[in-house]
Structure formats: structure tokens, C-alpha cells
Amino acid sequence: MVAAAVDKVEETVRTLCLTKRLRPSEFFIDYDRLRSGYVTDSQFFRCLWMNLGLKFSPQEEQLIKQKYDIKRNGRICWKQFSNLIETSFAATNFKTDPALQKVEPLEFLGTQRTIRPLSPASEKKVEETLRKMVEFYKYHGINLRTCYEDFDFHHIGKITESQFYRAFPGPPDVDEAEITRLVKKYGDPNEPGLVVYLNLHHDLVAVGDNMAAQQLNLNSTCAKTDYIPNEKVEDPSVQQIFDKIRIAVFKHGIRTPEFFKDHDRLRSGIVTENQFLCGLSLAVGKEAQLSRHDMQKIVNFYKTSDGRVQYKEFCDMMENAFNIPDLDKKATLTPVHPKEGSLNRTIPTLSDAEESRLKTVLSMIINQVNERRIMMYQYFKDYDRSCAYTRVITPLQFRRMLHFLTINVTDEDFKLLCRKFIDQATGDVNYPAFVQSIDDKFVGFTIDSPPAVDFSTAIPGTDGGRVTLSETAVKPMYPDLSSVPKCDISEVDMSSLIARVRHHVLTNRLRVIEYFQDFDGLRTGSITKSQFRRALSSLGLSKLGHHDLIDPQYAVLCQYYEDPKAKDKVQWVKFMNDVESVFTQPNLEKVPEHKVPPSEIFRIPKPGTMDWTYASDEHKQLVDETLQRLRERADQRRVLLKPVFQDFDRHNNGHITRQQFRQALTMLELHTTPDEMSALEAKYCNDTGFNYMIFLSELMPQEPLQFMYLERLKGLRKANEGKNLPEIDAKSDLEDLLLKIKTKVVKDRVRVHEWLRDYDKLRSGRMHKISFRRALGLCKFELKESEYALLEDKFASHVPDHVEWVRFSDEVESIFTIKELEKAPLLEVEQFKPPVDWQMNQLSDEDASLCLEALKRLAEKVRQRRMQLYPLFEDFDRVHNGFVGASQFKRVLMELELWSLISEQEANLITERFQVKKGLRHDVDYPAFCDFIYELCKFEWRKP
Known part of the structure; x- marks a missing residue:
């Protein structure tokens, strides 16, 4: 009893140290200056209290003193205590396996998983969920602990249930019930609402190690049993052996004499038994999958009386496989071709139990492929990228592609598939055979039925006679999985289905004819049912589109629009006319007085929406009062509601989940009672989720935009009615x-x-x-x-x-x-030269003489000082077009100290003399002004 109590205390200390990653010896050594390994009892318990937060009861302290007070002097041996806590196994005990000595706590956080343990069935389901999570996390490189550490601010290994749901990293095939089961198992009983994610992480690590160990043991077992002969396999006949060799030689193009003639130096056509076995093994031993027993049968067939083997006759038969020698001289003979499929890779036959299990697995895969309409051959073919298409992939690539297509099978079923579709020559997986077994529309290769034409080959016997060998019947390669259960169409409402299709076409503004007419090349108005399904899928009525058209609904459409002249076809024109009636009515020009119904009557709410007209008065009153209260609260706080809801709408479809709706209201501090929340969800929820767009439009209605086009049009007409503006600078001549x-x-x-x-x-x-x-x-x-x-x-x-x-x-x-x-060849043509813009400026005689005098005074000073006029003007000419403004022109003259030489009137005349109109403004042509000044100064051209 005392030992059990002490062990319990030690287990508590060990769990806490392992959780906090601490070594107790590092704290005790500070109190033991002489390194004697002993401290006082007060120092011992103070160290545990201050560093680990452990406060023992007086009874527990007395038990520890009795065990670790070795010398009975009031001092506790902390070294022995630390070794027991920190050391996993005894280093000096060589008789016991260290793995058996290892002592580990069950829980890192020292908590129990639940007060009421789960049932055995639930525990088994949790274990299956953990296995799926381990496989998914191992493939994607996900660490569960890293995913939840951002929510664990105190690093205690616990988070809330909502945080656990929100950041759950998958896999996607784990439904909500399985996640709830995980929350129930790993919930903290002492603190309701918290989940110990750290225990879940370490359980995943333990499950992963266990799965890896099982896989390692299984691989070692398979490696040991691969070479055990199968005693149940019947001894094949000589004919079957020759058929295998003939097919291998024909398929791989093997020249069999090349492997024997090096042993026959005299070209006698005979070699020893050992030489024949060596040549046969090198030639077709691997390709034909020949055992030692099979090769010995062929040796006995061609063995002579002296113990040697006639390889020449064997090579002649193999060189003429599926052919007749000297066929050009025997025109009436017809060579026998190999049966269709016999040259392909064969599929091994498993036991009855394995074949039964394989049929079940293939049935499950077929259902998934048919539901999702997957074309699998292209995905597997992408991995076949060697020198040529070998039509095989490795088991690892096969496993990766199944996982990519989300076709999850157990490890045992996957190994069963590999054994069934293995290529015996290479050890890889024959993926065309696998695809053909699950897809009835894919034909990788075919094989003749058993009563096929027999191709016989005459083999020379040892006694000079002829022995005829016939080919055995070929067993079917795949199980019969073509039967598909029929759909139950009794619960499908045709009117609701057509209304849903019309709503889809009207909402997305689709032209139905564009999706069907390509399948009807002769414009007969009918297409096959498979083409009708493909056209509907292109129209958006599929799992990848806006509306999922299930098999019963498709069957009802085919039955309703079935062509009476051809039962296997559908009248797509009739379907198009019924659907496109949402836009207009056909032949409307013949009935001009007919009123076309508005398109809005064809819009229907999403599936699962409650018909509010049939709601009770109490329900309507409760919703109205709730909306009014929330509206007043939102107006008072002046908050934007829509962005908060849009953050949860990852698909931008106007819908969020109910849990997200409650979270959004909590974030906006719009609190509601459970009854009010249930009333709102009943009104605005459908099969897609909570329609927050309609909820916001009714909660915070906005005034519709005014149609201002007519008013703007009246204003434009009134403005145009005014008198035209006077023309500026119009030419009258x-x-x-x-x-x-x-x-x-x-x-x-x-x-x-x-x-x-x-x-x-x-x-x-x-x-x-x-x-x-x-x-x-x-x-x-x-x-x-x-x-x-x-x-x-x-x-x-x-x-x-x-x-x-x-x-x-x-x-x-x-x-x-x-x-x-x-x-007129003698006529001389003069080139038109446009007048210079500034030269077209005309001044009066008085103004022209006054302007010329001013320019001469400027030129005189420029000549005396040899001034450069261009650089300063170019500084103001940012676009380098040769023009500056009037104020800029005045500023340059001031910088050059030329402004004082002329009056204000003369400056205006100079500006008017050299101004040019550019757009709506008048600028000064400063290159013309500079050239004119340089000309008055008698400077050389461009050399002032």
C-alpha cells in the first residue's frame, strides 16, 4: 500500500517533468554545494514547490522521507530520486531488454481523457480516424501540434472546442461526427470546453510508429515468403510452356539462336544440357517466367541419346512463331495469328477468398468512379514517362495516384490489387488492366473467348515423328462487374426539376442550344442519352457545376423527353423550348397581342428555403421584433455588417454556415436569444447554408438608386438648345x-x-x-x-x-x-513651303519700327557681351518643343539683364511679334527670337 502511494507521487512528478521538459537534478544541485547527493527535507520540498509547482500533503511528504532518507539522518538522497525520475532504464541491467524497462507516463499533461470512457465501438472508430489522419498527415507533411500552437497562447497544450473545429487540418474525408468523437475523447474533464490537443498529437505519433512497425514486419515477412514455392499450382504441360516461350519471343522480338550458337563452335545444332539451360535462361527465362522445372521439361523434350540437346530444332520453331517458313512459295497457306489479348501482360489468378475480396474492392472503386465520372487512364499515363509507354507504373506511383484521385483503400486491399495486376516480368503494376477492370468504356486490350481458333505448331520429336500441341483455353481476365443497379425515380418531381433548370438558365443567362447542337450534326432534334448527359454537364448541371443533377433526375428527364421513334435518344429541341421559355415565347410574331410573363416568376429560392407564407403569426412577429432590435443596435453603433459576414464566405456565394452566422453576430455584438436565433435560421437557411445577403438586405435596407438617365437627357437637350458660342479665329477668306x-x-x-x-x-x-x-x-x-x-x-x-x-x-x-x-513633262513644279507661324504676325508700321528699335538695343548688348541666349530658354522648355510662355520669356530676359533695356510696351510688342498659338494659349517662339537677335548681331550661324 505504501509502495503504491509512493509510485503514484513519483508518476506525478515524472509526468510534470516530461510535460515541462525539465530535469530535477539541475535544481537540487544548487542546494548541494559539496555534491554529496543529499539535501535537507525542507530544501528538497522547497525545490519541488518553487520549480515544479508541486505542493505535497504531509502524508505524501512522510512517504517520500521514508523511502529516500537512506541514512536516517534527516537528509534526503536527491540523486537517487532524480535518477528514478529522469532515467528511462537501468544502464547496468544487461539481462532485460531496455525497451521493457522504459517507464513513460500515459498522459503528457497529467489529465485523464474523460470521466466516462468511450464504448469499445467508439474507441475502434476513433482508432480508425487516427489511422486516416496519420496517413493524410504523413503524405502532406502536416504537424497537428504546429496547427494548434497559434491558439495556445499559454502553451498549456489546451485550446477551446471552437478553435479545435476551426483549425482542424483534415483529412477532408473526416466528417463532423468523427471530429465530435475526437473532442469527446480528448476533452479536459476538469475544464469543460477545452480540448487537450497535445495528447491527440502524441497519440497520432504513437499510431504512426505502430503502423510503420507493422509495415516493416509485413515487408520482412513478404520478403521471406516470396521464394517459397506454391504447392497448389499444377504442373504445366509442355504445350503451355512452349506457348509462353512463343509469345515472349514474338512480343519481345528475341533472336533465340544468338544465345546458343556461341556454345556450338562446330555449328552442329547440338549443345550440352548445361549450355542449353544457360542459353534458354538468358533468352526468355525472365520474359516467359520460366522456372527450373519448366526448362528441364524442354531439355527432356529435345534431349538426344547421348545426353546433349538439339537446340537448332527449338530455335527453328521459335524463329517461326506465328509464321510459316518460305511463305512466299506457299501462297495458299494462311499463317495463324496469336489470339487477341494473348500477347498482352497476363494477370495472375488468386485464391477464391482473395478473388472474392478483390471483387468487393473493385465494386467500391467502380461506384466512386461512376459517381464522379473520372477518366482514370490519363492520370496513370502521366507517370508512364520512360523511353516509351511501358504501360506499367511502380506500386508507389500507383498508390500516389489512388490517393490523388481520393480513392482510399486499406493497406491490405492495396496489396491485393498489386498482386492481382502485377507485371511478373518487371514487378510493376499493369495500370491499363486495372483501368479496364473498373471502367467498362475503356478498352486497353481484349482477349478472345475460349472457343477460339486453335493455332498448332508441329514440333519434331525425338523419334522423327510429329507431335501436335494445342493451345489451352484462356480464362477471362476481369470479374464481371458490369451490372449497375437501376435508379428509383418515384420521388423525383418533374415540375420542380424543370423549374430548377429554368432558374439555373435564367440566372446565368445561358443559351441552351449552344450546348446541344454540336451533338446533333444532322439537326434531327434528337441525340443519344449519353450525349444528353454530357450536354447537361456542360450546361452546369453536374457535380462541378452550379446544380448537381443526380441519376434519378437524369432518368426522369430522359423518360419525359424520350424520342418515340428511337427509344435510346432524347428530344433535346423539346427540352430547349421548355427551358428557354423563361426568356420569351416561340413564334411570338404570330400572336402580337400575347403578353409574355415576366422572367422574375421563374426565379425560385435555393433548395431547402422555408416558404415564409406558411409560417405562423408568432414566428413572423418574433422575426420582425428581432430584426427591429438588431437594426436599432446596428444604427446606434454605426457598424458595417457586410464585411464581417464576407470574411466567412470563402466561396463568395452569399452563404455561410449556421455556426459562422452565430460567430459573426457575436463579433458584431448583436446578441440574440436561442429562440430568436432559431427563428432567424428557419427563415434564412437553406441547403447551401445561411443566406446572409437576404438577411442584411432586410436588416439594413438601402434606398434604391434613382433612375437619372431621363433627367440627364433633358438637361443635355436643354443645354444644346442654347445659342452657339462665337467662333474664335475663324478664317473668313x-x-x-x-x-x-x-x-x-x-x-x-x-x-x-x-x-x-x-x-x-x-x-x-x-x-x-x-x-x-x-x-x-x-x-x-x-x-x-x-x-x-x-x-x-x-x-x-x-x-x-x-x-x-x-x-x-x-x-x-x-x-x-x-x-x-x-x-506635261516640261512643267516645273515648285514645292509648297508653309509659312513660319511667327512671320504671319502682322504689326502696324509704327509698332513694327518701335519693336525693331527695341530688338536692336537688345542685340547690341548681346553682341558686346557675347551672350548665350538658348540655354536659359531651354531650361524653361521642359518638353523641348521650342516654345515658352510669355511670363517665362520675360523671366529669361530679366536673368540675362536685358529687361531694363526695353519698356513694358516694347516687351509686349516683342512678345506679340514672336508669339505662336499652341492649342488654346499663345506662347513665344524663342528659337526665332534668338536667331533674329543673332542675325542683328552679325554672328556666324550657331556661333554667337
Whole structure:
């Protein structure tokens, strides 16, 4: 009794030290200055209290003193106590296995898993869940402890249940019931609502080590039993052995004489028995899977009386496998071909129990493949990337691809699949055979039925006679798994199904004909049922689309729209007309008075939505009062509700789970009672989740946007009714206008003819005035209304409201050359030179003389000081276009100390003399001003 109590105290200390990763000896040694291994009892218990937080009762302290007070002098041997706590096994005990001496606490945190243990069935389910988690975490490299440490701020190995649910890292096939079972098992009984995730982590590590040990033992067992002969296999006949060799030679293109003739130096066609066995093993031993017993049978068949073997006859038969020698001389003979499938890799036959279990496993995989409509061959083929497609992959690649396709099988079932579909020559997995066994639409290879044409081969016997060997019947390669149970369509409502399809088409604005017409090349209005299913899937009615169309619903559609002339086809045109009635009615032009119903009546709520019209008055009143109270609370706090809900909506479909809805209300401090929460969930929940968008629209309604288009249109019309603004700088003379256009054409290199001819499709040489103005507007001539009128009057056509655009184009393009110049070879053409902009500025005689005098005074000072005018002007010319503003021009003159030489009036005249219009402003052409000053100074060109 005393020993048990002391062991319990030691177990508590050991658990706490292991949890905190502490060594008690490091604390006791500070009190033992002489390193005697003893401290006083007060020092001993003080050290445990201060460092480990352990406060023992007087009874427990007395028990520890009795055990560790060895000398009975009131001093406790702390070294012995520390060795017992820290040491896992005795280093001097060589008779006992250290693994058996190891003492480890059951729980790292010193807690029990639950006050009421789980039932054996629940414990078994938890163990299965842990195994799935271990496989998933090992493949993805996930550490459960790391996933939950961010929530454990105090590093005590515990988190709340909501945090456990929120950060659960998978696997995805663990449902909510299994997670709840884990919470129940690893919940802390002393602190309800907390989960000890650290215990779960260490249990996962223990389960993983156990699985690895079992796998290691299984591999060692398999490695030991691989070479044990199977006594149940019947002794194959000589014919079967020759068939295997013939197929291997034909399939791999083996030249059998190459392996024997090196042993026959005299080319006598005979070798010794050992030489024949060596050559046969090198030639087809691995490819034909020949055992020692099989090769001995062939040796006995060709052995002569002196003990040697006639290899020449064997090679002649193998060289002519599935062929007839000298076939060109025997035109009437037909060589026998190998049966279809016989050249493929064969599949081994397992025991009856294994075949039964294999059929069950394949049935399960077939159901998953059919539900998800997976084309598996392409996934396995991606791993077959060697020199050529070998049609085999390694077992590890086979396992990875099954996991990638989320086809989870147990380890024993996976090994059974590998044994069934193994390639005996390479040891890899024959993946086309596996795919063909689970997909009836995939044909990797076929094999003839048993009553096939027999191909016989004459083999020379030892007595000179002929022995005929017939091929045995071929056993079917795959189990019969083609039977599929029929769907129960009694619970499918056709009207609801069509309404759901119409809602899907209306919401996504889909044209149904685009998804079906490609399958109906002859436009018969009917397609096969498989094509109908594929078209519906493309339309979005599949598991990957917006609406999952299950098999019973598909069967009801096929039955309703079945073609009476062909039972295996569906009238897709009729289906299209019924569905697209949500947009409009066919042949509406024949019934102009028919009123088309609005499209909104075809919109239906999501499945699972409650019909609020049938709700009770108490329920409606409770929801209204709850919304009013939450609305007042939200208005008072001025919070944005939608962003909080959107954070939980990872798929952006306007729905969240009920738990997330409650969390969002808690975060927004919008508290509700359980009855109010149940009422809100009953109104806004459906099969997808909680529709928070409708909830927010009713909780915080917003005013609809006003339709301002008509008012804006009235304002524009009223603005356009006003008088036109006066024209600025409009040319009143036709010659000046043409000069303006020609100058623009020369500077911008505009081909007027290219812009005008596009509006004269008939090449008549004339166009309407509106088109003429539009074309000139594209040329960017920036003409005013009066200028357009001058051009239209000048080049008016005899057709009313038309302009002779060819004459206008010839007039403008005459600046480059003269039309039909080849008819006047002696005519001299002068190149048009556009006038300089600043030279077109005209001043009065008095102003011109005053301006010239001012420029001369400036030039005199520039000449005397040899000033550089360009650099300062270029500093203000940021775009380097040769122009500066009037104020910038004045500032440069001040910097050059030239401003004092002229008056304000003279400065304005100089600015007016060299100003050029650029856009809507007038700038100064400073290169012209500088050149003019340099010219007055008699400077050399560009050398002031």
C-alpha cells in the first residue's frame, strides 16, 4: 500500500517533468554545494514547490522521507530520486531488454481523457480516424501540434472546442461526427470546453510508429515468403510452356539462336544440357517466367541419346512463331495469328477468398468512379514517362495516384490489387488492366473467348515423328462487374426539376442550344442519352457545376423527353423550348397581342428555403421584433455588417454556415436569444447554408438608386438648345482657309484622300455634306462652322447637299505635286513651303519700327557681351518643343539683364511679334527670337 502511494507521487512528478521538459537534478544541485547527493527535507520540498509547482500533503511528504532518507539522518538522497525520475532504464541491467524497462507516463499533461470512457465501438472508430489522419498527415507533411500552437497562447497544450473545429487540418474525408468523437475523447474533464490537443498529437505519433512497425514486419515477412514455392499450382504441360516461350519471343522480338550458337563452335545444332539451360535462361527465362522445372521439361523434350540437346530444332520453331517458313512459295497457306489479348501482360489468378475480396474492392472503386465520372487512364499515363509507354507504373506511383484521385483503400486491399495486376516480368503494376477492370468504356486490350481458333505448331520429336500441341483455353481476365443497379425515380418531381433548370438558365443567362447542337450534326432534334448527359454537364448541371443533377433526375428527364421513334435518344429541341421559355415565347410574331410573363416568376429560392407564407403569426412577429432590435443596435453603433459576414464566405456565394452566422453576430455584438436565433435560421437557411445577403438586405435596407438617365437627357437637350458660342479665329477668306489646311497637311503629313474615300463606297467622287464634315473632323483640321460652309460652297456638287470631295482632295494635295504630271513633262513644279507661324504676325508700321528699335538695343548688348541666349530658354522648355510662355520669356530676359533695356510696351510688342498659338494659349517662339537677335548681331550661324 505504501509502495503504491509512493509510485503514484513519483508518476506525478515524472509526468510534470516530461510535460515541462525539465530535469530535477539541475535544481537540487544548487542546494548541494559539496555534491554529496543529499539535501535537507525542507530544501528538497522547497525545490519541488518553487520549480515544479508541486505542493505535497504531509502524508505524501512522510512517504517520500521514508523511502529516500537512506541514512536516517534527516537528509534526503536527491540523486537517487532524480535518477528514478529522469532515467528511462537501468544502464547496468544487461539481462532485460531496455525497451521493457522504459517507464513513460500515459498522459503528457497529467489529465485523464474523460470521466466516462468511450464504448469499445467508439474507441475502434476513433482508432480508425487516427489511422486516416496519420496517413493524410504523413503524405502532406502536416504537424497537428504546429496547427494548434497559434491558439495556445499559454502553451498549456489546451485550446477551446471552437478553435479545435476551426483549425482542424483534415483529412477532408473526416466528417463532423468523427471530429465530435475526437473532442469527446480528448476533452479536459476538469475544464469543460477545452480540448487537450497535445495528447491527440502524441497519440497520432504513437499510431504512426505502430503502423510503420507493422509495415516493416509485413515487408520482412513478404520478403521471406516470396521464394517459397506454391504447392497448389499444377504442373504445366509442355504445350503451355512452349506457348509462353512463343509469345515472349514474338512480343519481345528475341533472336533465340544468338544465345546458343556461341556454345556450338562446330555449328552442329547440338549443345550440352548445361549450355542449353544457360542459353534458354538468358533468352526468355525472365520474359516467359520460366522456372527450373519448366526448362528441364524442354531439355527432356529435345534431349538426344547421348545426353546433349538439339537446340537448332527449338530455335527453328521459335524463329517461326506465328509464321510459316518460305511463305512466299506457299501462297495458299494462311499463317495463324496469336489470339487477341494473348500477347498482352497476363494477370495472375488468386485464391477464391482473395478473388472474392478483390471483387468487393473493385465494386467500391467502380461506384466512386461512376459517381464522379473520372477518366482514370490519363492520370496513370502521366507517370508512364520512360523511353516509351511501358504501360506499367511502380506500386508507389500507383498508390500516389489512388490517393490523388481520393480513392482510399486499406493497406491490405492495396496489396491485393498489386498482386492481382502485377507485371511478373518487371514487378510493376499493369495500370491499363486495372483501368479496364473498373471502367467498362475503356478498352486497353481484349482477349478472345475460349472457343477460339486453335493455332498448332508441329514440333519434331525425338523419334522423327510429329507431335501436335494445342493451345489451352484462356480464362477471362476481369470479374464481371458490369451490372449497375437501376435508379428509383418515384420521388423525383418533374415540375420542380424543370423549374430548377429554368432558374439555373435564367440566372446565368445561358443559351441552351449552344450546348446541344454540336451533338446533333444532322439537326434531327434528337441525340443519344449519353450525349444528353454530357450536354447537361456542360450546361452546369453536374457535380462541378452550379446544380448537381443526380441519376434519378437524369432518368426522369430522359423518360419525359424520350424520342418515340428511337427509344435510346432524347428530344433535346423539346427540352430547349421548355427551358428557354423563361426568356420569351416561340413564334411570338404570330400572336402580337400575347403578353409574355415576366422572367422574375421563374426565379425560385435555393433548395431547402422555408416558404415564409406558411409560417405562423408568432414566428413572423418574433422575426420582425428581432430584426427591429438588431437594426436599432446596428444604427446606434454605426457598424458595417457586410464585411464581417464576407470574411466567412470563402466561396463568395452569399452563404455561410449556421455556426459562422452565430460567430459573426457575436463579433458584431448583436446578441440574440436561442429562440430568436432559431427563428432567424428557419427563415434564412437553406441547403447551401445561411443566406446572409437576404438577411442584411432586410436588416439594413438601402434606398434604391434613382433612375437619372431621363433627367440627364433633358438637361443635355436643354443645354444644346442654347445659342452657339462665337467662333474664335475663324478664317473668313477661302484662300486663307486653304492655306491653313495645306499647312496642316504638310506639317502632319496627312493623306486627305485616304480619309475621304471611305465615305464614297461607289467611288462617284462626291459625298454628302455630313460625311464630308465627319471625314475632315477625322483629319483633325479643327475647322469652324463657317469654315466648313466656305469649303462646301466652293466644292459644291450638282447633286443637292453633296460635295465634290475629289476636287477638294486634288486642290489640297497639289502642294506635293500636280495631278497628271506625266502629260506635261516640261512643267516645273515648285514645292509648297508653309509659312513660319511667327512671320504671319502682322504689326502696324509704327509698332513694327518701335519693336525693331527695341530688338536692336537688345542685340547690341548681346553682341558686346557675347551672350548665350538658348540655354536659359531651354531650361524653361521642359518638353523641348521650342516654345515658352510669355511670363517665362520675360523671366529669361530679366536673368540675362536685358529687361531694363526695353519698356513694358516694347516687351509686349516683342512678345506679340514672336508669339505662336499652341492649342488654346499663345506662347513665344524663342528659337526665332534668338536667331533674329543673332542675325542683328552679325554672328556666324550657331556661333554667337
